[in-house]
Amino acid sequence: MTTLEAVGKTIELNNEGFLLDADQWTPELAETLAETVGLGPLSDKHWQVITFCREDAAREGQSPGLRRISKLSGVSMKELYQLFPKGPGKLAAKVAGLPKPQACI
Amino acid sequence: MKNIVILGAGTAGTMVANHLRGKLPTGWTLKIVDPDPLHLYQPGLLFLPFGTERQERLVRPRGNTLKRGIEWIQQGVEKVDADARQVVLEDGERLSYDILVLASGSQIRPEETEGLLGDHWHQTAHDFYTLDGATALRRALAGFDGGRLVVNVVEMPIKCPVAPLEFLFLADDYFTHRGIRDRVELVYATPLDGAFTKPVASATLGYLLEQKGIKVESEFNTGEVDGEARLLRSWDERELAYDLLVSIPTHGGAPFVAASGLGNELDFVPTEHRSLLAKNHDRIFVLGDATDLPSSKAGSVAHFQSGVVADNVLRTIAGKSLVEGFDGHSNCFIESGGGKALLIDFNYDVEPLPGHYPVPGLGPFDLLAESRRNHWGKLAFRWIYWNALLPALPLPLPSRMSMIGKRRPPDKVAA
Structure with missing residues (x-):
C-alpha cells in the first residue's frame, strides 16, 4: 500500500497506484491521479471517458473493458489510445478511481 | 403442463438438466435445446495440438449425457421472446416456457479482428478453442521447425483464462522433446499488464515464464493482423512479427442473445452475481460462459453455479425466495x-x-x-x-x- 497527499487528505492507493477506497474519489483527485500517470490536464474527452467508466462500474459492479468503453462512451478506440496512451482500460480505471481490470490469476 | 426450457446442452446446461431431473413436481416438464449431436469435453482441446489427446476421446453422443425424462430438442435458437415467455426455434416453432435457463455458452469470434480471418486462417494463424482449430494447429505444430510462435489473447473475457499460458508451457515441453526448443521463440502477447495479474499468483508463479524462456508482450491490444506479412499490429501501433500465430480471438455469447436483446456489447447476459437470475427478468436464469459475471468462464464455475440455478428454479416453482448461493467460486x-x-x-x-x-x-x-x-x-x-x-x-x-x-x-x- 502507498499513500498520496492530495486534495487536503491522505489517499490510500494499492501497490499499483489504484485507489483503495472508492469513496475517496473526487473530480479534483482524478486530476491528481492523472498527473501521477503522466497525463496532462484532463480534457473534456478524458472526462467523457471517466464519467462513463464510473457510471458503468456503479451499474455493473466491475470496471468496464476496453471494447465496452469504446462502444458505449462515444469515444473511438483510436481516440482512447490518444487520450490514455498504452493502456486505456487500465489508465482510465486508475484515474476514475476504479479497480484494475483483471484476469483470474 | 408447465415448462422449464434450458437453452444449450454444454457443460452448464447438461448439469442443470440432470440436477433437476427427478426433482420437479408433477405437472412440470424439462426440455433442453441444442442443435449439436455431440457433447465436447472442452478441457481436452488444449492437448489436441500436441498429440497427447485424440479427437474421438473428447466427444460423446449428446443423448448419452442427458438423463431419461429430459426432452432434448435438437435445433438451433432464433431468439427468445421474453415478453411472451417463448423461445423461437430455427424452424419457426415457438416453445413456451415458465422458467428459462440460458446456458448457451461463448464462442470465438475471429471476424471481430481485422485481418485475422483470411487465407492464412488455420494455415499460419490458428485457434485451439474449436475442434477444427485445434486439429489444424496440430498439423501446423508438427510441421514447425523453428521461428517465433506468438500466443495472442485479443481481448478479455475469454473461456478458461489460463489456457493460453498452459498452451505456452506445453509448447515449451513439446519443442524440447522434439529437440528444437533452441530454435523456437515463445511469445505471449496479452492485453493485460502481465501474464499473471493477481498479486500472490504473480509473485508465486512469475518464475515459470523465466524458467521456460517465454517472453511477455504486455498491454498489447490487437488492432489488426496482417496475415501476409505475418504481423500483429496493436491499437497503439506496436508491431509484433510471428511465424506461427496462436490466436485466442474475441469471445462472444450465442448469436440469438443479441437477436433477443438480452445481451451486453459482447452478447453476454447481464446476470445477478449471487442468485444467477438474469437482470430485469424474473423468469430467466443464466449460468456458465453465457453470463457477464466477473467469475471465470470455466467448467468448474458452471459446476458450482449449476447447483445454485437448480435450487433457484425449484424455489421459483415453490414460490420461495431465491438463494444468493454463488460466490464466484x-x-x-x-x-x-x-x-x-x-x-x-x-x-x-x-x-x-x-x-x-x-x-x-x-x-x-x-x-x-x-x-x-x-x-x-x-x-x-x-x-x-x-x-x-x-x-x-x-x-x-x-x-x-x-x-x-x-x-x-x-x-x-x-x-
Missing part, C-alpha cells in the same frame, strides 16, 4: 509442462492463494504450486467430468469457496 488445474500442474481455487473476493485442496493440510492437491499429483488430477478429471459432473452426482466439494487450508502471505494481506 472457481477452481482449475493449470498444466505447467514436464508432467506437472498447478491448482488454483478462488472466488469473487479472494484471489488464488497457496495451500491444499480439498482437505486442509493434506490435499491431495497443492494450491498455487506445481506438482505431479496435480497433473494426474487434471488427467483424472476427464473421467470425473463424464461420470460424476455431467450426471450431477453429489460430490464432496462444497460450491462455496473455503479459506480453510489456504495461506495468505503476510506481506500481501492488504495488497
Whole structure:
C-alpha cells in the first residue's frame, strides 16, 4: 500500500497506484491521479471517458473493458489510445478511481 | 403442463438438466435445446495440438449425457421472446416456457479482428478453442521447425483464462522433446499488464515464464493482423512479427442473445452475481460462459453455479425466495509442462492463494504450486467430468469457496 497527499487528505492507493477506497474519489483527485500517470490536464474527452467508466462500474459492479468503453462512451478506440496512451482500460480505471481490470490469476 | 426450457446442452446446461431431473413436481416438464449431436469435453482441446489427446476421446453422443425424462430438442435458437415467455426455434416453432435457463455458452469470434480471418486462417494463424482449430494447429505444430510462435489473447473475457499460458508451457515441453526448443521463440502477447495479474499468483508463479524462456508482450491490444506479412499490429501501433500465430480471438455469447436483446456489447447476459437470475427478468436464469459475471468462464464455475440455478428454479416453482448461493467460486488445474500442474481455487473476493485442496493440510492437491499429483488430477478429471459432473452426482466439494487450508502471505494481506 502507498499513500498520496492530495486534495487536503491522505489517499490510500494499492501497490499499483489504484485507489483503495472508492469513496475517496473526487473530480479534483482524478486530476491528481492523472498527473501521477503522466497525463496532462484532463480534457473534456478524458472526462467523457471517466464519467462513463464510473457510471458503468456503479451499474455493473466491475470496471468496464476496453471494447465496452469504446462502444458505449462515444469515444473511438483510436481516440482512447490518444487520450490514455498504452493502456486505456487500465489508465482510465486508475484515474476514475476504479479497480484494475483483471484476469483470474 | 408447465415448462422449464434450458437453452444449450454444454457443460452448464447438461448439469442443470440432470440436477433437476427427478426433482420437479408433477405437472412440470424439462426440455433442453441444442442443435449439436455431440457433447465436447472442452478441457481436452488444449492437448489436441500436441498429440497427447485424440479427437474421438473428447466427444460423446449428446443423448448419452442427458438423463431419461429430459426432452432434448435438437435445433438451433432464433431468439427468445421474453415478453411472451417463448423461445423461437430455427424452424419457426415457438416453445413456451415458465422458467428459462440460458446456458448457451461463448464462442470465438475471429471476424471481430481485422485481418485475422483470411487465407492464412488455420494455415499460419490458428485457434485451439474449436475442434477444427485445434486439429489444424496440430498439423501446423508438427510441421514447425523453428521461428517465433506468438500466443495472442485479443481481448478479455475469454473461456478458461489460463489456457493460453498452459498452451505456452506445453509448447515449451513439446519443442524440447522434439529437440528444437533452441530454435523456437515463445511469445505471449496479452492485453493485460502481465501474464499473471493477481498479486500472490504473480509473485508465486512469475518464475515459470523465466524458467521456460517465454517472453511477455504486455498491454498489447490487437488492432489488426496482417496475415501476409505475418504481423500483429496493436491499437497503439506496436508491431509484433510471428511465424506461427496462436490466436485466442474475441469471445462472444450465442448469436440469438443479441437477436433477443438480452445481451451486453459482447452478447453476454447481464446476470445477478449471487442468485444467477438474469437482470430485469424474473423468469430467466443464466449460468456458465453465457453470463457477464466477473467469475471465470470455466467448467468448474458452471459446476458450482449449476447447483445454485437448480435450487433457484425449484424455489421459483415453490414460490420461495431465491438463494444468493454463488460466490464466484472457481477452481482449475493449470498444466505447467514436464508432467506437472498447478491448482488454483478462488472466488469473487479472494484471489488464488497457496495451500491444499480439498482437505486442509493434506490435499491431495497443492494450491498455487506445481506438482505431479496435480497433473494426474487434471488427467483424472476427464473421467470425473463424464461420470460424476455431467450426471450431477453429489460430490464432496462444497460450491462455496473455503479459506480453510489456504495461506495468505503476510506481506500481501492488504495488497
